[in-house]
Amino acid sequence: MGFQCKDLGVTYKTQNGELEALTDVSFSVRDHEFVCLVGPSGCGKSTILKLVAGLLEPTLGTIAFDTVPANGRPRNAMVFQEHGVFPWMNVIDNVAFGLEIRGVPREERRAIARRFIARVGLSHFEESHPHELSVGMRQRVSIARAFVNDPEILLMDEPFGSLDAMTKMVMTEELMGIWSRQRKQVLYVTHDIEEAIMLGDRILVMTGRPGRIREEIEIRLPRPRDLRDRDSAEIVKIKEHVWEILEEEVRSGLREGS
Amino acid sequence: MGFQCKDLGVTYKTQNGELEALTDVSFSVRDHEFVCLVGPSGCGKSTILKLVAGLLEPTLGTIAFDTVPANGRPRNAMVFQEHGVFPWMNVIDNVAFGLEIRGVPREERRAIARRFIARVGLSHFEESHPHELSVGMRQRVSIARAFVNDPEILLMDEPFGSLDAMTKMVMTEELMGIWSRQRKQVLYVTHDIEEAIMLGDRILVMTGRPGRIREEIEIRLPRPRDLRDRDSAEIVKIKEHVWEILEEEVRSGLREGS
Amino acid sequence: DPPERTKVRIMNSPYMSWAVIHLAKANGCFDDLGIDVEFVTMRGIREGLPALAQGRLDVLPGFITPGYVNLMQRGAGIRIVADKGYMEAEGCPYRAFLASRELVASGRLDSFEGLRGLRIAGERTSTSYYALSSLLRAGNLTEDDIEWIDLPTPAKQGALEAGAVDIVNASEPWITRIVQSGAGVIWLPARDVVPGFQHSFLMFGPSLLEKDREAGMKFMVGYLRGVRIYNEGKTDHNVRVIAGETGLEETLVRDACWPPIRSTGEYDTESLLTYQSWAFEEGLIDGLVPVEGFWDPAFIEYANRVLAEEH
Amino acid sequence: MNGRKLAGSMIPVIPPAILIVTLTLIETVTRMEILPSLFFPPPSAIVSTLYDMTTEGELLDHLSATVLRLLTGFLLGGIPGMILGMMMGWSTAIRRILDPFVAALHPVPKISSLPIIMIIFGIGFVSRTIVVAVASFFPMLINTMAGVRQIHPIYFDVARNSGASRMQILRRVVLPGSTPFILAGVRLGLNVSLSISLAVELLLADKGIGTLIWMAWQTMRIEELYAAIVTAALVGISIRLFVQVMLDRCVPWATKART
Amino acid sequence: MNGRKLAGSMIPVIPPAILIVTLTLIETVTRMEILPSLFFPPPSAIVSTLYDMTTEGELLDHLSATVLRLLTGFLLGGIPGMILGMMMGWSTAIRRILDPFVAALHPVPKISSLPIIMIIFGIGFVSRTIVVAVASFFPMLINTMAGVRQIHPIYFDVARNSGASRMQILRRVVLPGSTPFILAGVRLGLNVSLSISLAVELLLADKGIGTLIWMAWQTMRIEELYAAIVTAALVGISIRLFVQVMLDRCVPWATKART
Ligand SMILES: Nc1ncnc2c1ncn2[C@@H]1O[C@H](COP(=O)(O)OP(=O)(O)OP(=O)(O)O)[C@@H](O)[C@H]1O
Ligand SMILES: Nc1ncnc2c1ncn2[C@@H]1O[C@H](COP(=O)(O)OP(=O)(O)OP(=O)(O)O)[C@@H](O)[C@H]1O
């Protein structure tokens, strides 16, 4: 029930010629697995998510999914890094959008949406339009929208990046609850190495541009994990390892000017 | 050379009536001080920054600045949470924008911009347009633009939120270098409590909406500070304290639906 | 049992030259013939000609244009069937050249040479242009010797008043208006340049020429009845009807020149042949149409017989 | 209330003030006969003519004929223009295929091709409406197309990611996302339709504000001419008010800020 | 190359293909005299007329007269329209004050007010150009205004935060930010200017495509009529190509994606 990416390559055509964003990217996500993606800024993480979501055709390579989604249920739902909350819909319509698309009747979908809006703490803002929200509030709308869609695969591009530490923790708990109750694959982009270790079954660490998977790190810690364990030898070891890779990639990127 | 905010209040007019975003906000930033602002999502941090920048008129209260900026040099420069990189200019023009405004000749301003672009690791992308950049790369453009402007007051709204851990560290070093070399006030919004402790002379912790300053915490740690010291008793104490406030504010916010 | 009624679609324009049609209709000249006249309002015959040729209009009251000749040249089934106005040698001028009182008084216009360099306004519609062209020819001048300015009619008066042009060519009721406002005086009636010119006529299209000639015959009877009423002159009744249909003030209608129309409907074919040779030389038409190609007298012949019996 | 807010609160009274001052000025100038009174009647005379024409019922007749023509034409032209504009803005392929034809047909002069249209479609209601419809078709098409093209691609991605069908994307992304430009197109289109309605009436109708204008010219009743033109201007102001209301109702998000 | 890309590469040949098929169809129908040949000449006859008119030099004379009128009018009307549109889009106060007047003047029929304009400004070049200028003024104004209003407020904030003066904001934010809509306005404005130029020429010029159309009508030379209209269509295609080039050069960012 997972999916396999094989030899993916993406080259963008830009005004100043071609730009190789990804090269030779191969990895797979197994059934009910939580995979984190970390890598230097601009290495192609968002590009990978768009490929998996089918929003971008790879220049090279293929993606194979193990199952065809059951009727109605979408294969994947994405929390976009730029939120992508529709400015012309209020919060509740934004959150209920996926259900509307699937033809769920208005009252029913609004009831479902309301539940998720409450969980992300925006009940007072159901009727507000996005331009009346703070950035973090918009991000929460985008999270609720993805949760409501209830997909097989959750693609999350720094979903909690604009939230304060405490709200982030609450949202993380929510995510872990959903993930453990319903069998889903999650591909999760984050900049926070500790977060990746706390959440992931596996971490894919990417090189700088053009992005490749430099290393796959299996995290064999028991769940539920506790943030306060983070000084355990195991965690520190992984953290330092990832940090070193990142440091190497970022420093060399900065040296050559990207 | 600092500034004082006194009894600031902001009420937004929205489609669904008025929304009190800030109330009774008073604080001051002293000469050459680095002040961090933390608080729950949607509590009004960005609103405070816009007030200080003069982009928004407070509904109530006043802001007083100690000095009038020297000719040409802007009083403040802001790194916007939403980046606000002009889509119609390439990277170098975006970064050089403030200099262009001040009438610096083209070649000179491009040379200066180029230096800062290199420091944020985007030399390869000088001629690219923003839509060809990743989110983190756009954030770096926005950072470089603010640095180039060389203001008295730097207003930074989660400036490194979209950067990977390593790039973030490099940028932070850069910021600390600039701040310590040139006498500046910095008002810095962050979601990362540890980051606030590492950077700030003081931390202002805000309540949930309507935002007030709930507590001011002086950080008396010597500089330069080292991230690896973070388990020192002092730091842990501050961290736990801030965390508790946030927890209280966020939980009560979630209960009443934001 | 009342006879079956026939609908005849006729182009209408609230111009003075439509007076006969308006009078005929207002006086019920068609009613007892079983003809119902339906007016289709349009501004000019330019729009009406193709509709006539396609049978979308049955009757087009019109004036001569090169397009009319060219259409018949190419075999369109349209014909002139009756007179609707010509340039009488005597009497009031229905079309004329006007100029400011000072210019006329100066004597400059007494010789053709004086025309050189003057700004003359009109419309490149045939009549206005034909008159000018004939004038220039008479004086051995060409269009290059003067400055021809194309102007919409309502602007002529203001242009003359403001001194933006020296001479305008206009027809009624504009002549009366210009003269009464003091903006200009009649310098030369067009009839002095193109005497007897048949500027106006009635045309039938294929629907009456071919499909239903009988309806055409009946219509003509009604039309000639209208002509007789028109020829009674400026009676109060006539003035009121024309003023009502055209929206002009009654005083203006009364002061204006009413062009003569032959009560038999007879048409001066010679005049059109002359016009054609002029238009051909000017390159406006592609060939000459012989009399039987443009003139169908059968309708007025029938109508005159009927009307003679009536009296 | 500070000075700036006070100044702001004055804004609504400025346009009427300007109008009154201008009219008074013109009234004085025309009464002093500095301009030829034949062509420049004093505004008060125009207003009184307007009043007479209204009370006699004549004006409302003509007005409703024009408005009917205008609206029929606009609906018949504007809605297809909007739909085609959405398709062309959305799909590069459709745009590339159709745009040359749009470009070729747009400048074909509406009024001067009326004769051809009459040749093809006859002289009745159809021809007249077609000309008006064609006139509003193009502003709607071109503005909608530009409006759709400015929608940030992320919204299409979000919609596709939710499994939206083409129809759903059209209804929920393309249409609302381009509304501000569709409304600019509506405003342009309605005004062009109005102008062309008037021109058509000038050429061949027997009812309408255009006929009124033409009759006034023909009979040199200059007050009536100006009164007819003022009526056209009032229709224009109504169009603007309508578009304004639509803007406020449909796109509060666009006139304030966008995500 | 997969099927989709192959299909994509076919796009440029589709419009000419459609054109050829349509023309062939019309040619057959007209040659078979299904339509009356009097008013529906076969396309080949139109093309050969067009060719004759071109080689005789006559057509180019008329064409350049029209293009000159069109461009002069557009520059005189479009640029003020753009500038006013920027001001009105940017400043709510200016918009509220001026918009009622714009709304009132927009629908005043251009062509039928030509006589008044001629009375005021004389019968020469000025009057003719004013009518064309006014026609392009409004699409530029309304589109520019809508374009400015859709600029995300954050860009104004960024500019103000850098200390930009009003002039600098105008040049570096307002202008580039609304370029896609200004260009839609340019396209509409140029086409309207063209239409109105033709209409003016129809009424009173002695040179231009409009005069050609009018002469062809007057003399019922139907091939020449169609040939003149085809020429107008070619001007329209040139306008579109020009706007396309400008779009590609000035706003690559807008047609792809926006930050
Ligand atoms: N539409 C585009 N056109 C051209 N180049 C692009 C485009 N989108 C992304 N790129 C380039 O592709 C590379 C990878 O971009 P991507 O957004 O996938 O990075 P990322 O890993 O998500 O970075 P970040 O952490 O900063 O979000 C970057 O170098 C970027 O410049
Ligand atoms: N333009 C606006 N119109 C109406 N309400 C607004 C507007 N901008 C902000 N708000 C409201 O003001 C409050 C504070 O917003 P602000 O953006 O300052 O929060 P913040 O602390 O920066 O949040 P975050 O951490 O999520 O960025 C929020 O409740 C938001 O809904």
Ligand SMILES: [Mg+2]
């Ligand atoms: Mg990314």
Ligand SMILES: [Mg+2]
């Ligand atoms: Mg914020």
